Amino acid sequence: MLRKRLAALCIFASASIAGGLSSAPPAVAQEVVDLDAEEKGKKAAEEGVDIDLDADAPAQQGPVVAGQMTEAAAKAKKLFDQERWSEAALSLYRVVVGETGDDPGNQQLAQYYLAISLYRLKFYQASYAIFSVIADNPNHLKFRETLLWLAKLATQLPEPADIIERVGKYNDAQLERFDNAQQRDLYWQLNYMLGRYKYRNRQYGDAIRLFSKVDKDSEYYVKSQFFAGISYVQMRKSVPAVKSFQRVENALEHGAKGVEDEARLRDLAYLSMARTYYSASIRLDPETNAPVVDPEKLSAAVKYWDLIEPASEYWLDALFEESWAYFMAGQYPQALGNIHTIESPYFPAAFYPEAEILKAVIYFANCDYDKATIVVAKFNQHYIPLREGLEKVMKRFQGANQEEAFFKFLKQVRDGEANLDDQVRPIVEAALSDRQLLRNIEYVRILEDEINRFKKSPPNFRSSALGQQVQDALKLARDLAVRRAGELAMQRYQRMLDELNEHVRNGEKILIDITAAQRNLLDEAIKKDQVTAEEAEIFGVVNPDEEHVLWPFTGEYWRDELGFYRAVVMSACGRK
Numbered sequence: 001m002l003r004k005r006l007a008a009l010c011i012f013a014s015a016s017i018a019g020g021l022s023s024a025p026p027a028v029a030q031e032v033v034d035l036d037a038e039e040k041g042k043k044a045a046e047e048g049v050d051i052d053l054d055a056d057a058p059a060q061q062g063p064v065v066a067g068q069m070t071e072a073a074a075k076a077k078k079l080f081d082q083e084r085w086s087e088a089a090l091s092l093y094r095v096v097v098g099e100t101g102d103d104p105g106n107q108q109l110a111q112y113y114l115a116i117s118l119y120r121l122k123f124y125q126a127s128y129a130i131f132s133v134i135a136d137n138p139n140h141l142k143f144r145e146t147l148l149w150l151a152k153l154a155t156q157l158p159e160p161a162d163i164i165e166r167v168g169k170y171n172d173a174q175l176e177r178f179d180n181a182q183q184r185d186l187y188w189q190l191n192y193m194l195g196r197y198k199y200r201n202r203q204y205g206d207a208i209r210l211f212s213k214v215d216k217d218s219e220y221y222v223k224s225q226f227f228a229g230i231s232y233v234q235m236r237k238s239v240p241a242v243k244s245f246q247r248v249e250n251a252l253e254h255g256a257k258g259v260e261d262e263a264r265l266r267d268l269a270y271l272s273m274a275r276t277y278y279s280a281s282i283r284l285d286p287e288t289n290a291p292v293v294d295p296e297k298l299s300a301a302v303k304y305w306d307l308i309e310p311a312s313e314y315w316l317d318a319l320f321e322e323s324w325a326y327f328m329a330g331q332y333p334q335a336l337g338n339i340h341t342i343e344s345p346y347f348p349a350a351f352y353p354e355a356e357i358l359k360a361v362i363y364f365a366n367c368d369y370d371k372a373t374i375v376v377a378k379f380n381q382h383y384i385p386l387r388e389g390l391e392k393v394m395k396r397f398q399g400a401n402q403e404e405a406f407f408k409f410l411k412q413v414r415d416g417e418a419n420l421d422d423q424v425r426p427i428v429e430a431a432l433s434d435r436q437l438l439r440n441i442e443y444v445r446i447l448e449d450e451i452n453r454f455k456k457s458p459p460n461f462r463s464s465a466l467g468q469q470v471q472d473a474l475k476l477a478r479d480l481a482v483r484r485a486g487e488l489a490m491q492r493y494q495r496m497l498d499e500l501n502e503h504v505r506n507g508e509k510i511l512i513d514i515t516a517a518q519r520n521l522l523d524e525a526i527k528k529d530q531v532t533a534e535e536a537e538i539f540g541v542v543n544p545d546e547e548h549v550l551w552p553f554t555g556e557y558w559r560d561e562l563g564f565y566r567a568v569v570m571s572a573c574g575r576k
Contacts, residue, residue, distance in 0.1 A: 062139055063139045063141075064103070064104040064105040064108060064139075064141065065103075065105045066103065066105030066106045066108070066109055066141060067103045067105060067106065069102060069106050070095075070100045070101055070102050070106075072091065072094065072095065072099075072100040072102075073095045073100055073102045073106050073110060075091060076088060076091030076092045076094070076095055076110065076113075077092075077109075077110075077113065079091055080092065080113045080116075080117060083120070085117045085120040085121050086117075086121060086457070086458055086461050088113070088117045089114055089117040089118060089121065089461070089466060090460070090461065090464055090466055092110045092111075092113050092114040092117060093110075093114055093464075093465065093466040095107060095110035096110050096111045096114055097465075105141060108134075108140055108141045108142065109141060109142065111130060111133070111134065111142075112134060112140075112141070112142035112145065112146070114130060115127050115130035115131045115134070115146075115149065116149065118130065118470070119149065119152070119153070121457070122450070122453055123450060123453070123454065123470055123474075124153060124156045124157055124446075124450065125157065125161070125446075125447060125450055125473065125474055125477050126450075126470045126473050126474065127149075127153065128150075128153050128157060128161065128163065129473050129477075131146050131149050131150060131153065131166070132166050134146045135147075135150065135166040135167075135169045135170075136166075136169065138169070144174060144177075147167070147170055147174065147175075147190065148178075148186065150163055150166055150167055150193075151167075151186055151189050151190055151193070154167075154189070154193065157443070157446065158439050158442055158443045158446065159436075159439050159443075160439055160440050160443040160481060160484065160485075161443060163193070164193050164196045164197050164200070165197065167190065167193040167194055167197055168194065168197035168198075168201075170190075170194065172194075172210070175187065175190050175191060175194065178190060184215075185218065185219075187213075188213070188214045188215055188218035188220055188221075189218070189220055191210045191211070191213040191214050191220075191224075192210070192211065192214050192218075192220040192223060192224050192227075194210050195207045195208075195209075195210035195211045195214075195224065195227060195228075196227065198210060199227055199230075199231055202234070204231040204232075204234050204235050205235075207227065207228070207231045208228050208231050208232065211224040211225065211227055211228040211231070212224075212228065216251065216256075217257065218257065218258075219257045219258020219259070220258070221251060221256060221257070222248055222251050222252065222256050222258075222259055222265060225244050225245075225247045225248045225251065226244070226245070226248050226265075226268070226269070226272075228244040229241045229242075229244030229245045229248070229272060229276075230272070232244060233272075233276060233279075238276050238277070238279065238280040241272075241276050242273050242276055242277065245269045245272045245273045245276070246269075246273070248265065248266075248269040249266060249269045249270070252265060252266050252269075263312070264312075264313070267308050267309075267312045267313075267314045268314070270304045270305070270307045270308050270318075271304070271305075271308065271314055271317065271318060271321075273300075273301075273304040274301045274302070274303075274304035274305040274318070274321065274322075275301070275321070276301075277297050277298070277300040277301035277304065278297075278298065278301040278321075278324075278325055280294070280297050281293055281294045281295075281296075281297035281298040281300075281301060281325075281328075282294070282298075282328065291328075293328055293329060295329070298325055298328065298329055301322075301325055302322055302325055302326075305318040305319075305321060305322040305325070306318075306322070316342055316347060316350055316352070319338045319341055319342055320338065320339075320342055320352050320354075320355055322338055323335040323336075323338040323339055323355070323358060324358065326338070327358060327361070327362060332362050332365075332366065335358065335362060336359060336362060339352075339355045339356075339358065339359055342355055343355065348426065349426035349427075349429070349430055351426070351427050351430050351431075353379070353383050353500060353503045354499075354503055356375055356376075356378070356379040356383075356503075356507075357379070357503050357506050357507060357510070359375050360372045360375040360376050360379070360507065360510050361510065363375060364510060364513065364514065364517075366573060367517070367573040369514045369517060369518055372510060372514055373511065373514055376507045376510055376511055379503075379504075379507050380504070380507060383500065383503070383504065384504065385423075386423060386424065386427065386500075387497070387500050387501065387504065389421050389423060389424040390424060390427065390428070390493075390496070390497055390500070391497060393420065393424065393428065393493075394493060394494070394497065396409075397409070397490065402486070402490070403482070403483040403484075403485075403486030403487045403490065404479075404482050404483060404486055405486070406486040406487075406489055406490050406493075407444075407482045407483070407485050407486035407489065409489075410432055410437070410441070410485065410486065410489045411441070413428055413429055413432050414432070414433075414441065427496075428493070431492055431493055431496045432489055432492060432493065434492065436488065437485065437488060437489055437492065440481065440484060440485035440488060441485060443481050443485075444478060444481045444482055444485060447474060447477055447478040447481055448478060450474055451471075451474050451475070451478065454467075454470060454471060454474060
């Protein structure tokens with residue numbers, strides 16, 4: 001994937017290239033890595049997999065009252081109390097659809113017990129379908145109790161099931177009744193889930209308030225603090241954002257509960273703090289509209305990038321992002337050194353085309369037009385054929401209703417069975433390997449497991465009207481989950497192509513600027529922003545100290561040198 005998580009960096013790059021490096025805009029609050037890589041908006045909810053098993057029941061308008069049960073309803077409730085779940089479900093379904101002649105109140109009660117019965121039978125998706133109907137009706141007799149079961153279902157179904165959307169039907173007051181010694185874990189979980197709903201709907205203040213209610217003793221504390229941090233980022237409040245990420249770091253250092261991948265989360269916290277500090281380090285001068293760098297904040301950003309170890313899956317990201325910070329600081333040797341590491345043969349699957357564009361921009365800033373031209377030429381030589389190969393793959397899935405076909409392709413890529421060119425394969429694998437896609441694949445697997453459990457259920461259950469509806473609900477849920485996963489994968493792939501095309505265009509812009517510069521057509525304002533011969537003495541030469549030794553690169557990489565390379569950059573600007 002192209003590394004455009006740092007929106008500010010990319011904005012600066014494109015503006016610099018287009019305008020000849022005269023006065024690029026400052027960085028804005030960049031995207032911080034989302035633990036769940038959650039798509040914004042309500043599209044997922046609109047395309048959810050809720051199946052109304054109560055579709056034939058009369059619609060309820062306002063509150064109802066449960067009167068005397070019929071004999072059939074009483075028998076169904078007795079089976080439920082005896083935990084004879086399969087029999088209870090069949091009997092309760094008859095009450096729900098009106099076969100027993102019970103009043104609307106008892107139909108609602110039966111609906112609630114039916115959902116629980118299906119949960120106990122481990123038909124979680126079918127259970128969720130009914131609980132969703134209840135949660136959508138605040139006047140339902142079991143509306144309040146359903147919140148507990150939504151929390152239970154959230155531990156059985158993954159994120160793409162979108163249970164958070166249903167938790168969003170409730171408010172703070174309805175959560176408060178769980179704030180007691182016996183149910184405190186549940187209370188914290190629900191505050192996290194409702195906070196996630198508020199975050200999704202860009203109600204960041206409400207989200208932060210809910211996340212703050214999640215105690216340190218909760219397994220949801222780390223996630224809550226992380227989402228509080230990215231909520232602050234969205235609100236352009238860098239100081240409290242950093243504090244939230246620091247709380248994540250501190251919690252992990254002291255053994256936070258319920259955290260499976262501590263190292264990953266710690267690195268995400270470091271990465272997020274680095275990005276937040278970077279965003280806050282650059283502003284526009286109100287008079288000149290030129291970017292002004294705060295060296296302390298920029299140094300803090302670099303400090304947190306440096307905390308990410310080489311063994312981390314985020315190390316190359318950190319190196320690349322850090323190279324932009326070095327560029328902003330005028331420390332070109334460090335920027336180029338990081339890029340040199342990224343392009344080493346130790347990382348054959350690394351895909352950072354923007355690194356080559358940054359390299360060309362650095363040479364351009366130092367008036368080394370020959371090197372800048374060579375870098376762009378090599379970029380085009382490598383990436384244009386690669387782009388064509390990627391586009392060729394995408395052409396297989398042109399037209400409408402290709403989501404399921406692309407999902408099959410996604411599975412083939414994940415299983416190493418896709419028929420891809422050797423050069424294209426690692427790029428496609430990287431583009432289709434993010435965690436949100438993996439969760440969608442897992443959701444499909446869970447639904448398929450539930451379908452298989454249904455096939456092993458008693459024959460009388462499978463052949464019943466309820467069994468048919470459960471089967472139909474599971475099939476539809478699975479089909480929708482496949483389409484959603486395929487659609488998401490197609491979006492990821494297309495975004496990669498769009499970003500690559502953008503970098504190709506930026507390379508072309510650099511060549512145009514080089515031509516203009518060589519013809520002395522750059523205006524004086526641009527010349528003033530370029531590096532002078534005096535500045536080159538500060539930024540352009542690596543000064544060995546007790547920890548660093550100058551050693552010429554001979555074409556051979558050494559693993560223990562990765563991340564420590566520095567390039568000698570001599571400015572040609574201002575030479576007589």
